[in-house]
Amino acid sequence: MEARGTLPDGSWDFTGAITAGGRSSRFGSDKALALLDGSPLLQHVAASLEPCPQRLLVAPPGRYTLDGWAPVADTRPGEGPLAGLEAALRAAPDGWVAFTGVDLPGLTRAYWTTLAQARLPGALSVQALDATGRPQPLGALYHTSLLPRVRALLDSGERRLRLAAPEDATVMVAGVDPAALRNVNTPTDLDALTHILNPGQ
Numbered sequence: 283m284e285a286r287g288t289l290p291d292g293s294w295d296f297t298g299a300i301t302a303g304g305r306s307s308r309f310g311s312d313k314a315l316a317l318l319d320g321s322p323l324l325q326h327v328a329a330s331l332e333p334c335p336q337r338l339l340v341a342p343p344g345r346y347t348l349d350g351w352a353p354v355a356d357t358r359p360g361e362g363p364l365a366g367l368e369a370a371l372r373a374a375p376d377g378w379v380a381f382t383g384v385d386l387p388g389l390t391r392a393y394w395t396t397l398a399q400a401r402l403p404g405a406l407s408v409q410a411l412d413a414t415g416r417p418q419p420l421g422a423l424y425h426t427s428l429l430p431r432v433r434a435l436l437d438s439g440e441r442r443l444r445l446a447a448p449e450d451a452t453v454m455v456a457g458v459d460p461a462a463l464r465n466v467n468t469p470t471d472l473d474a475l476t477h478i479l480n481p482g483q
């Protein structure tokens with residue numbers, strides 16, 4: 283029997299979505315293209331979601347091309363990851379969406395499988411808890427039925443991604459590898475991650 287979340291052909295039963303419409307102002311250059319272990323952060327993140335049958339890249343048209351990923355334009359360009367989530371939920375087939383940014387290069391297939399296996403009936407989101415016990419809304423699963431809520435939040439001026447799903451409909455997953463959640467916002471963050479992945483370099 284296949285593991286829960288995996289279809290008979292080995293693909294996953296959820297859509298992959300990367301939101302990549304940010305400004306990288308803290309990084310100083312486009313962090314999606316910054317190299318870790320010789321490949322761009324965008325590639326690292328994409329590799330973790332390769333088994334998804336549908337893969338969506340939410341970004342300004344023409345900014346990136348990524349083999350096997352369908353380009354999706356932002357519905358509200360420049361309005362942040364919550365707006366990226368709106369575009370992803372709108373473009374995805376009904377069901378679950380694995381949603382991440384370009385700046386979580388430690389994400390792995392095992393990470394997504396853990397989240398997928400934690401889904402419960404009636405849940406609308408699954409989020410990992412970081413080492414300090416805070417839920418991580420980027421690098422999380424969302425159900426497409428959240429779209430009206432996300433749209434209403436954005437219409438009301440809200441921009442915080444962590445409000446995308448109601449807390450009582452969010453499954454929290456403790457004990458994930460902290461390296462999976464390393465977020466790259468600055469060149470220093472990237473250096474630190476390089477050292478974690480390649481001790482001695």
Ligand SMILES: Nc1nc2c(ncn2[C@@H]2O[C@H](COP(=O)(O)OP(=O)(O)OP(=O)(O)O)[C@@H](O)[C@H]2O)c(=O)[nH]1
Pocket residue numbers: 301302303304305306307308309340341356358359360361362363365366382383384385467
């Ligand atoms: N589609 C989309 N994605 C966004 C937008 N803003 C940020 N993101 C993405 O959301 C993820 C997290 O971004 P942040 O690090 O918070 O923001 P950033 O704009 O990339 O970087 P800073 O300017 O340093 O805050 C990254 O993958 C960004 O590309 C947006 O307006 N639209």
Ligand SMILES: [Mg+2]
Pocket residue numbers: 385465466467
């Ligand atoms: Mg960030």
